[in-house]
Structures are given as structure tokens and as C-alpha cells.
Amino acid sequence: MGLLAADEPFVVEPLTGGVSSNVLVISTGERRLCLKQALPRLKVAKEWLVPISRIYAEIDWLTTVATIEPTLVPAVLGVDRAAGCFAMEFLAPAEHPNWKARLMAGSVDPAFAGLLGDRLGRIHAATARRPELAATFATDADFHALRLDPYLLETARNHPDLAARLEAVVETTRTTKLALVHGDVSPKNILIGPRGPVLLDAECAWWGDPAFDLAFCLNHLLLKAAVLPAVRPALFESFRRLTAAHLAHVDWEPVDALEARAAALLACLLLARVDGKSPAEYLDAGRRDLVRAAARPLIAQPPVSLAAVATHLERIVAS
Numbered sequence: 598m599g600l601l602a603a604d605e606p607f608v609v610e611p612l613t614g615g616v617s618s619n620v621l622v623i624s625t626g627e628r629r630l631c632l633k634q635a636l637p638r639l640k641v642a643k644e645w646l647v648p649i650s651r652i653y654a655e656i657d658w659l660t661t662v663a664t665i666e667p668t669l670v671p672a673v674l675g676v677d678r679a680a681g682c683f684a685m686e687f688l689a690p691a692e693h694p695n696w697k698a699r700l701m702a703g704s705v706d707p708a709f710a711g712l713l714g715d716r717l718g719r720i721h722a723a724t725a726r727r728p729e730l731a732a733t734f735a736t737d738a739d740f741h742a743l744r745l746d747p748y749l750l751e752t753a754r755n756h757p758d759l760a761a762r763l764e765a766v767v768e769t770t771r772t773t774k775l776a777l778v779h780g781d782v783s784p785k786n787i788l789i790g791p792r793g794p795v796l797l798d799a800e801c802a803w804w805g806d807p808a809f810d811l812a813f814c815l816n817h818l819l820l821k822a823a824v825l826p827a828v829r830p831a832l833f834e835s836f837r838r839l840t841a842a843h844l845a846h847v848d849w850e851p852v853d854a855l856e857a858r859a860a861a862l863l864a865c866l867l868l869a870r871v872d873g874k875s876p877a878e879y880l881d882a883g884r885r886d887l888v889r890a891a892a893r894p895l896i897a898q899p900p901v902s903l904a905a906v907a908t909h910l911e912r913i914v915a916s
Contacts, residue, residue: 598675697784711838718846864895
């Protein structure tokens with residue numbers, strides 16, 4: 598990629614925490630950059646194989662979003678498509694702490710969640726006006742392999758009585774084509790930067806339903822509310838602020854339509870983080886049972902609002 602001279606010494610340090618890629622910090626003198634290469638098999642208990650070509654969707658998502666909201670992404674410094682890897686700026690943890698780590702430590706800032714919802718809504722609104730992006734992000738097969746099958750269809754296989762409902766949500770999501778979707782808006786992929794949130798890990802980027810991004814992120818706030826009682830009120834307030842800030846940007850379709858799809862997805866994703874291929878590691882057996890009890894009736898009779906999902910879970914976890 599031409600980022601180092603042929604004889605320039607450098608130090609390589611692997612980063613941990615992800616399941617889908619090798620991520621390395623490359624240091625040479627005062628310079629530090631981050632190198633990412635996709636893995637063909639994800640590092641989870643169940644076999645999960647995905648083409649490494651997904652790395653190109655991430656590169657394209659980062660460069661596209663940089664033209665819309667540059668503070669939201671690290672700068673891409675170089676690309677080697679033959680090797681399936683790229684380099685980006687390294688964002689030091691001291692100035693860019695990880696949002697998941699902060700949340701799990703009991704530090705919850707609803708204002709930050711609201712800012713994230715605003716930024717995410719801006720991306721969806723801006724890209725909804727650029728239908729030419731559909732060709733660049735025609736990654737339906739990868740999105741199915743990374744999201745729809747391991748999360749929702751695996752859950753359907755484990756809950757046959759709910760399979761028809763879960764499969765219907767998959768079909769709606771699969772066929773809704775409205776904007777550029779990140780696909781993994783999870784606190785572990787979000788840094789708290791000096792100028793607001795920074796999003797990483799866009800391997801699941803796809804031209805599809807923006808309701809997926811909204812539901813995927815809100816799901817993490819609800820799951821953490823199940824295990825962090827001391828900050829539960831702040832987590833539900835974060836849920837409300839993120840929702841309101843995102844929905845304020847929805848002008849590409851009726852707001853109620855997007856919210857209804859997001860609410861149905863959220864109910865399914867709650868159960869998927871218990872009985873899909875990527876269960877939330879911080880849920881013990883008791884909390885998994887609690888989340889199942891909350892999610893199953895919401896899947897059977899889908900709510901029409903995101904607030905209804907939050908209210909239902911709030912009542913369950915407080916009991």
C-alpha cells in the first residue's frame with residue numbers, strides 16, 4: 598500500500614476482542630496505523646463461514662460515510678484488495694474509549710446515545726437520496742450470511758413455534774431497499790471520540806433497510822439493562838434519546854413504517870442474542886431465561902413502536 602518504506606522497521610501488535618478479522622496496530626517511529634484483514638471463519642463456537650470479500654464493503658462504507666459525516670469514521674489510509682486488507686488511522690484508546698467498555702463499567706451517558714442516533718439518522722437520510730449506491734453495496738449474500746441467517750434464522754431453528762414470525766421478519770428485511778446500512782452498530786464497534794461517536798467494523802454494510810441499524814443498536818441497550826440494574830434508568834433514557842434522534846431524520850418514508858419494522862426486528866434480535874449463533878457473553882443462564890421470556894411474546898405479537906418494546910422489557914427486568 599506504499600505506507601512504509603521497504604527497509605523501514607516496524608512493530609506489530611495484535612488487537613483482541615473481535616470475532617471476524619485480524620486487526621493489527623503497526624508502529625514505526627512516531628507513526629501508528631491500524632491494519633485489518635477479514636477471516637474466512639469467524640471466531641465463535643458454532644461454525645460460521647463468510648467470504649472475505651466483505652472487507653470491500655467495509656472499505657466502501659468508510660469512504661462513503663467520510664463524505665457525509667467525516668468525524669464518524671477513521672480515515673482509510675490504504676487498500677490491498679488482493680490481500681483482502683486495508684489500513685486506517687489508529688485511534689488511541691485514551692482519546693477514544695470503547696462505548697461497550699464504558700457501558701459495562703456502569704458509565705452511561707444518554708446524551709452520547711442521542712448523538713449517535715442523530716449521526717446514524719444523518720447517514721441513512723443522506724444515502725437514501727443516493728440510490729446509485731445500491732450497486733456498490735449489493736451485498737445481499739454477505740448480509741444474509743453475517744446477519745439474517747446466524748441471528749434470525751438460527752433463532753427460528755431453535756424456536757420452531759416462532760419460526761414463521763421470524764422468517765417473515767427476515768423476508769421483510771431482505772426485501773426492503775432504502776438506504777445504506779452499517780449492519781453492526783454495536784457498542785463494541787463504537788468509540789467515544791472528542792467530536793462524538795466513531796463507528797468501526799462495517800463488514801456487514803449493505804444497501805437495505807435502515808431499520809436494521811436502529812434495532813440492532815437499541816437491542817444492546819436493552820440487553821445491558823437486563824444485567825446492569827444500577828444504571829438501568831440511564832440505559833432506558835439512552836434508548837429513548839437514540840430513538841428520537843434517529844427518527845427525527847426519517848424523511849425517505851413514513852416514520853411509523855420504519856418504526857414498526859424496527860420494533861419487530863428488535864423483538865427478534867433480543868431472542869437472537871440468546872439463541873442465535875452469537876449469544877451475548879455477559880448474559881448468565883438466569884438472564885438468558887429472562888430475555889427469552891420478554892422476547893417471545895413480542896415476536897408472536899409484534900409491537901408497532903420501539904417504546905412498547907422498551908416498556909415491556911423494563912417491566913420484565915424490574916420484576
